[in-house]
Amino acid sequence: MRFRKNIIEMEAYTVPKKLPPVRLDKNESPFDVPLAIKKKVFEYFHDNPFNRYPEIDSLTLRSKIAEEKAIDPEQIFVSNGGDALIPEIISLFEGEQVVTFQPTFSMYGFYAMRYGLNVTDIDLDKNFSIPDSFIPDPEKMALVVICSPNNPTGNDMEESKIRKILDTGVPVLLDQAYVEFSEKNCLPLLEEYENLIILRTFSKAFGMSGLRIGYAITSKTIANHFRRAHAPFSMNIFSAKMALEMLKNKAIIQEKVAFIKRERDKLQEVLADLVPVKSSANFVLLKTDAYDFLFKRGIAVRNFSGKMDEYIRVTIGTEEENETVKRLIGEFESKHHTWIH
């Protein structure tokens, strides 16, 4: 038995085994799907069979998403979480390199390695924005990945910089997992650029992480190729039905998103000294080493290694959780860092 070299070089994805009860480490929504919607779907499945395969490519769900966005369902691909679409997208294009802007979501590099591609990591500039010096090389590059709002920094990437990259014709994966919390919806770019793929998910704003639902929206040209490589039954019927029902009740989500944005802005205001860049997502990056302090007090946030080891990423939670976080971090900073200010 011989394992491929690029697999041997990879490390399995791990998270600490025992995490404290308050979970602000994964950018999940603090709100579950409303019980009334769950009940409606449970009832539906009481009389609908599980022994049959889903409809091919979840046309019903794709059509509902397409209708909202006034695009053709043929331009939409759904899968088992946005995550599952990343390797499908990476595998579409010729070229030896996948470009990412660091720091960012780790799964782009993970899947590029799985395909044995070179990952070219470009550092974001001091404002966590795409450096002006970056010039794409469409000959060498299979894909440039832009995450906006970016995880873990939270800021939007400037549209002018995204356009400059798209103008070169290089394929661009624009990950907008947090778009609902931002004012910068990049969907209109699809009308201008056929080399663009936008990734979306039900895991964050919709509070459906456990159901694993994500989708990609792209041009007709890319869609024609994507279709050939796409796993046909990757979306299960239960999750597809849940997503459909949630889309019919969008007002609920809009209300929750508005709450999270308000709480995010309040937290950024109170902890302004620690905020390196304004967040347009449901989390905030903070320059503090309060990770252990919070952990011991029952709160899990995200920490980082390497260049980001001075930062933590805090997901916006319930009002009570956010109040506790603000109080504890304030306490930690005044105790440990009075000599800095």
Ligand SMILES: *Cc1c(COP(=O)(O)O)cnc(C)c1O
């Ligand atoms: C959460 C997240 C996703 C998608 O997550 P799924 O749960 O797999 O849909 C994609 N990109 C980024 C940057 C994320 O943070």
